Amino acid sequence: MGCHPALSWPTFQTLLRDGQQSYNCLTSSLFWLILMVTLQPLSCRSRIMSLATRRETSIVSQVAIALLMSIIPLLILMAICLTGCQDLGTPTSQPTSLLDSATVSPSLPATSLPSPPTPTAPAVxxxxxxxxxxxxxxxxxxxxxxxxxxxxxxxxxxxxxxxxxxxxxxxxxxxxxxxxxxxxxxxxxxxxxxxxxxxxxxxxxxxxxxxxxxxxxxxxxxxxxxxxxxxxxxxxxxxxxxxxxxTDALHLLYNTNKMDAPPLTWTDVLTNPETKYLFPAGSPGGLTSDSFLIHYLGTGARLFDEAGQLALDKEAMTAVLNYYAAGIESGVVPTTVLELESTADAWSTYLEAKVAMTEIEASHYLANRHLLNNTTYAAIPGQNGPAPTVSQxxxxxxxxxxxxxxxxxxxxxxxxxxxxxxxxxxxxxxxxxxxxxxxxxxxxxxxxxxxxxxxxxxxxPYPLAAVYREVSAAWQIALVAVLNGEQTPEAAAAQVMDALGQ
Missing domain, CATH: 3.40.190.10 (Periplasmic binding protein-like II)
Incomplete structure (x- = not known):
């Protein structure tokens, strides 16, 4: 079976429009032809009668002239109508051939869809x-x-x-x-x-x-x-x-009756054995307290690298554990710190003026400052200067x-x-x-x-990475081992590194 070329919709519309115009023109022309044919005999007869009354010598020639003069307007009118119809039948814009247009797939006339309404914010x-x-x-x-x-x-x-x-x-x-x-x-x-x-x-x-x-x-x-x-x-x-x-923040409180100025470094803390220093070294849920984290950061070390990967510093851990061991040995850090799981546990001891310094949350201090006398505040001492606090x-x-x-x-x-x-x-x-x-x-x-x-x-900020829980647990094991004299700070730090694959 043969394939018929497909007409595009625009081409079909043009042909249909031109055909309609040609039809209208031809119809109009036919009407005028009929009218002229009907009227021309009457006109011709009147001319012949007029010539007869004048008794012209050549009646035949005069009749012929009259008939010719009557037909000429009719011929001119027909030519005008046909010429106009031919012009109307020629499309103003058309493919060079029907085959050219047949190569275009049929499609519906393009219509513009209404744009979706722009969403507006409700009044309230x-x-x-x-x-x-x-x-x-x-x-x-x-x-x-x-x-x-x-x-x-x-x-x-x-x-x-x-x-x-x-x-x-x-x-x-x-x-x-x-x-x-x-x-x-x-x-x-x-x-x-x-x-x-x-x-x-x-x-x-x-x-x-x-x-x-x-x-x-x-x-x-x-x-x-x-x-x-x-x-x-x-x-x-x-x-x-x-x-x-x-937020909240951990900082130092010290008794001004026992100390003239707060310590800035670990060396300052260890210099005067009479100035006892409390911090929680117990195990809240098997994890080390925030105090150890602050002391570790107080060495200038970091926990994570730029990519967020764990990057423990063995030397920093060893330094913190050595600080604790020296505190226990000098008597500045009481052995009871292992019984303190939070700063609140150390509060009553400080209120009784049994120690010169303790670490405390700002929220606890604000709620209980009315109970204090001869007390002021400072940053927690670090290895070589004040340590950064941890906040959440x-x-x-x-x-x-x-x-x-x-x-x-x-x-x-x-x-x-x-x-x-x-x-x-x-x-x-x-x-x-x-x-x-x-x-x-x-x-x-x-x-x-x-x-x-x-x-x-x-x-x-407090470390939120899941691995920090493992770090905190490993630190607590090392801290207890050092304070109980079971391991040296170096050995305990090495054990932490091995446990965490560092």
Missing amino acids: ITLTLWTAPNYSPQAEGAAGETMGHLLAAFNETQQDIQIEYTLKKPQGKGGLLDFLLTASSVAPAVLPDLILLEPHALRDAASAELLQPLDDLLPLSLQEDIFPFALEAGRFEGQLQGLQFE GWMIAIVTQDQYRAKAASRFIEWWLGSENNADWNLAAGTLPVRRAAYHGLGQQDPYWGFIAELLETAR
């Missing part, structure tokens, strides 16, 4: 915040009252954004992270716009790709005013996944993927971390603000806040 956006009881208006004491006032103030001052909160357990089954991970797969519609998470939970949520990066959502001026450790703690794979809004705290993150709701959520974070709001809530909660600007006014009222601001400039 109501955000949902998932939080834990301690970070809600239902928290006990001034923290809950202040949180309630701040949320109410936000709703009153923002015409286009409102905030509502839902309480979840802080950890475990049915907790904030557990609900977030579960709802994301079975009921994403119930996910919140914002969520508060502890550091490890934030890392897990970011790993599951459930959070929106904040780098482009929050003003650069806000990010630059946050202490470096807090920004670093919220980063995951190079993106700011959450923003720390509160809860964070706020954005969950919603809707661009308008995410923008509204970022406005709440910006407001919530405003310097005055951040200071007010942390003061009420007994924790530390993370914004430098929050300390400007506080430092003028109380010199302690100026000290804390300086301390936080060099603070390090």
Whole structure:
């Protein structure tokens, strides 16, 4: 069976249009021909009768002339009509041949689809915040009252954004992270716009790709005013996944009746055997306390390299263990430090003025400073100077993927971390603000806040890598072995390196 060439739709339309025009023209021409044929005999007869009355000598010639004069207009009219029809039948734009157009596949005439409507932001956006009881208006004491006032103030001052909160357990089954991970797969519609998470939970949520990066959502001026450790703690794979809004820090307290000035180095600590120094060396859950981590960082060593891989320093570990052994030998460090699992365990001993120095969290100091006399504060001594403290705290993150709701959520974070709001809530909660600007006014009222601001400039975020738990456990084994005289510092450090494959 032969194949017929395909006509394109535009070519077919042109032929159809021209055919219609030719038909109309020919019809009009035929009408005028019929009319002229009908009228011409009458005209011709009148001319003949006129000639007959004039008694012309050559009647035949005169009749012929009359007939010719009557037919000429008819012929001219026919020529005009046919010429016009021929012009109308010629398309103004046509392929060179029908075969040329036949090579084009048939297609429907192009039609322009209406553009989808541009999404617009709703007049009022109501955000949902998932939080834990301690970070809600239902928290006990001034923290809950202040949180309630701040949320109410936000709703009153923002015409286009409102905030509502839902309480979840802080950890475990049915907790904030557990609900977030579960709802994301079975009921994403119930996910919140914002969520508060502890550091490890934030890392897990970011790993599951459930959070929106904040780098482009929050003003650069806000990010630059946050202490470096807090920004670093919220980063995951190079993106700011959450923003720390509160923190705590470990520092030194010393009795001014027993010491004129705080020690800056380990040598200063060991110089006077009468100045006892307490720090927790016990085993909370088989892991070493934050004190060992700070003492290790106080050597100038690091835990991880630039790629995030574990990079333990054997010499730094040996130096810390030697410091402990020398403290026990000189009597500056009581052997009871192995019984202390937290700084709170050392607090009562310090209150009784049995020791000259102890390490304490800032939150504990703020809550109990009214009990102290003849006490002031300083950074924890390091190998060759003050050691950097370690800090951690809860964070706020954005969950919603809707661009308008995410923008509204970022406005709440910006407001919530405003310097005055951040200071007010942390003061009420007994924790530390993370914004430098929050300390400007506080430092003028109380010199302690100026000290804390300086301390936080060099603070390090608490290690969140899973391997750090193994490191902490290995450190605790080495610490106990050295303080009990079971191993030398060098042998204990070498054992740690072997256990961790370093």
